[in-house]
Amino acid sequence: MKFLPLGYSAIMRKPVRAILTLLSVVMAFTLFGLTIGLNATFTAIAETSRADRIYVNPRFGEPLPTAMAGQTRAIPGVAQVGAVGALFGYHQEKKNNEFVMMVDDNMRKVRSDWPLSAAQWDMIARNRTGIVISRIAAARWHLSPGSDFVLATPSIAKADGTGSWTLHVLAIADDRPDWANGYMMGNFDYFDKARPAAAQGKADWLEVLANNPDQSAAVGKQIVARFANSATPTQTITEKAAEQASGSGLDLMAVTRGVAVIGLLMILFLTANVIAQSVRERFAEFATLKTIGFSDSAVLTLVVLESAVPCILGAMLGVGVAAAFAKAMPRLFPPGFAIPVPTMTPMVFVWALISAVIVALGSSALPVLRLKRMDIATALARR
Amino acid sequence: MLRQIFIVSALNFKSLKGRFWQSMVIVVGLGATIGVLLSMMSMTVGLRAAYDRVGDPGRAIVVSKGAESEGSSSVTRAMAPIIMDAPGVAKDVDGKPLADRQLNIGVPVLRLNGTKGYTTMRGFGPKGVALRPEFHMLKGRMFQAGKRELVVGVGAQTMFQNVKIGDQVILPDGGWPIVGVYQTGDILDGQLVGDTETMLTAFHRSAYNSILVRLASHDTLDAFRRALTTNPALSVTVERHSDWYKKISGQATTLLAVLAYVVGFVMAIGALFGCLNTMYAAISTRGREIATLRALGYGAFPVAMSVVLEAVALAVAGALAGAAIAWLMNDGRQGIWGVNIFHLSVPPSMIGLGVGWAIVVALLGGLLPSIRAARRPVVEALRAT
Structure with missing residues (x-):
């Protein structure tokens, strides 16, 4: 226990230096928290995407007749098929892009892992103009159950000629990591019947749940073969593969990891310097401590303590700042700006703590070596 | 001091x-x-x-009113000649306007690492190359108008499988062979190019995505835009090609x-x-x-x-x-x-x-x-x- 006051006085000997060191460690770990948190988000997306859910997309852009859903259902290995209409448009101003997935009632079985309650799925099915939206989407447009949301769709014709859809918010559901911008889901039947006769009976894509994830690839191939010679050939991709393919082709995880490591190395260099200098200044003091009977390990503990306190404290503060920033992020960026938000999982904190300990030990290593080799008499004489 | x-x-x-x-x-x-x-x-x-680099300020692009991308734009066959003959468009040596009907279609491709991806397939009309001095063939030959064949950008070959000369790209009416490799030095290098009218038929489409024109001079954009936006037969947005790509x-x-x-x-x-x-x-x-x-x-x-x-x-x-x-x-x-x-x-x-x-x-x-x-x-x- 006697170390604590000693360690405290060592750190507070130069308070400006201590605070500056702490602050730079905080910044490094803010960066660390954000980048590793971003990696946690990417991992979560990879984990939520399923290998047994197959998207059936038009191969050449023409929408798919809904009759294909029934034909797809008959293919062996297919458990469920749902149809989706994509309502792309903007809200109030052209720059406010928004997208509502209009789903048929089978989609509740295809997307059984989505965070919608049975009651919420019922709401979508029963209210033609109703939508269930996620928290992020609700926050973006300041919507709550009962509010109206008007979407203009210049590229999707409506039978009444308006291209304007008034949708009623029924309920708010939880978000999904792979829908970083939130989501909105409405009623496919309304979407379908509101369109001009020529455009009716068509889905933008189908979603299939396979009986067995290992057979998804084979099921996908069968679906493609089934419609290869129809007016609307298809292509299929599992949700998992789509998630991998939707990436920009850039290994963002490697980039963020690289940034985190460079930030840590920079801070390692910085704290190592500070500790080295602090030890250099107090060389004679350490000699005195040894003279009055402090053991080698006691003196070393003191030095390690001196670097560990700012590192660990700074790491926790820094990750805290990162968490606060991540929480505020959806409000900081304009709507429709698809920036992935870092997830502050407990593992992020654990990694930060481990890194902080490594930096603390690394930065005190050289001074510790010097103290170990110290010749007490010379050190005292230098004074 | x-x-x-x-x-x-x-x-x-x-x-x-x-x-x-x-x-x-x-x-x-x-x-x-x-x-x-x-x-x-x-x-x-x-x-x-x-x-x-794609956005040459000497060119202008015409898309349907308010369109934010070529993919979501549509210019009908009836509109195309009105746009191409409008004042402010440069004339080629043969006296015809230096303007081109373009198509822009997403095609699925396999990346080199085996994952699925997309690239853009572009349709060029008769003046497509004349409009783009930066476009030149590296290997093979240019596609022939009216034939079901494609040329591929040099960059696409470094990203995607099955886009070598002689490979076939599967389109709705069958496989289209790749007959040449081109380079432009810009994003077109990652794309595929074919004949607009032939592609239009293959995809059962009735409209182009956009019209690209060379302006008679840098300053004729306003005259060109005024001619198009005041014409009740058209509903289009005109942008300088460089501004379009900046957006x-x-x-x-x-x-x-x-x-x-x-x-x-x-x-x-x-x-x-x-x-x-x-x-x-x-x-x-x-x-x-x-x-x-x-x-x-x-x-x-x-x-x-x-x-x-x-x-x-x-x-x-x-x-x-x-x-x-x-x-x-x-x-x-x-x-x-x-x-x-x-x-x-x-x-x-x-x-x-x-x-x-x-x-x-x-x-x-x-x-x-x-x-x-x-x-x-x-x-x-x-x-x-």
Whole structure:
């Protein structure tokens, strides 16, 4: 226990230096928290995407007749098929892009892992103009159950000629990591019947749940073969593969990891310097401590303590700042700006703590070596 | 005064050797910051440059009213000739307008690593090549109008499987062979090109995506736009080709730029605290020296200046080192973003920006210590050990 006051006085000997060191460690770990948190988000997306859910997309852009859903259902290995209409448009101003997935009632079985309650799925099915939206989407447009949301769709014709859809918010559901911008889901039947006769009976894509994830690839191939010679050939991709393919082709995880490591190395260099200098200044003091009977390990503990306190404290503060920033992020960026938000999982904190300990030990290593080799008499004489 | 600043600074830099590792904190801190900033920005800059090159300011693009991308735009067969014959469009040697009906269709492709992806298949009409002086064939031959064949961009070949000469691309009416490889030096290099009318038939489409024209001169855009937007038979948006691509590249590159600046900003603040720390330590090491100078009659300002100058010199050295590393690692490397292929780039302007950041950090980090150095009472400093 006697170390604590000693360690405290060592750190507070130069308070400006201590605070500056702490602050730079905080910044490094803010960066660390954000980048590793971003990696946690990417991992979560990879984990939520399923290998047994197959998207059936038009191969050449023409929408798919809904009759294909029934034909797809008959293919062996297919458990469920749902149809989706994509309502792309903007809200109030052209720059406010928004997208509502209009789903048929089978989609509740295809997307059984989505965070919608049975009651919420019922709401979508029963209210033609109703939508269930996620928290992020609700926050973006300041919507709550009962509010109206008007979407203009210049590229999707409506039978009444308006291209304007008034949708009623029924309920708010939880978000999904792979829908970083939130989501909105409405009623496919309304979407379908509101369109001009020529455009009716068509889905933008189908979603299939396979009986067995290992057979998804084979099921996908069968679906493609089934419609290869129809007016609307298809292509299929599992949700998992789509998630991998939707990436920009850039290994963002490697980039963020690289940034985190460079930030840590920079801070390692910085704290190592500070500790080295602090030890250099107090060389004679350490000699005195040894003279009055402090053991080698006691003196070393003191030095390690001196670097560990700012590192660990700074790491926790820094990750805290990162968490606060991540929480505020959806409000900081304009709507429709698809920036992935870092997830502050407990593992992020654990990694930060481990890194902080490594930096603390690394930065005190050289001074510790010097103290170990110290010749007490010379050190005292230098004074 | 200037002489004093010079003498004090020279003395200062001579003593740097003794404070080597301490001073390296500034160099390493800013080197890491600027290196990371420029590496991340090299993607944004390269991508933007690839877009800017397609956007020839001498061309204009016509899309349906309010369309934000070529894919979501549609120009009917009836509208096309009105647009192409409008005033302000340059004429080719054969007297016909230098204008082209374009198609823009997404086609599924297999990436080299086996994952599925998309690229853009573009339709060129008879004037497609004449409109684009940057387009030239590298290998094989150009597709023939009316034939079901395609040419592929040189960049697409480095990203996707099955796009060599002789390979077939599966379209709704069967396989279309690839007969040649072209290069444009911009994002078209990652795409495929075929004959507009033949593709239109194959895809059962009745409308083009856009019309591209060469303007008679740089200033005829307004006349051209007025002719089209006042014509009740048309409902279109006219944009200078360069402005159009600036808008598109803005959508694609803002995210990357935001990421780079957020990371760079956080690191710069970290480096700033490191800089403050180092400069405070430096003036405390140099305490006696400074006090002696003051006692000899040197002013407070030259002393303060010498501290700031030292910080700036170290920071700029660090920034240049970081920029050099970023340049060596990234400049010229081929990058892929979505369906676009481009070359990463660390241009002198970005290096300048990095050095600018470093100077700001050094000024902020040197200022407080310099004030303290200048204000410290001489007697007290001389007495201190």
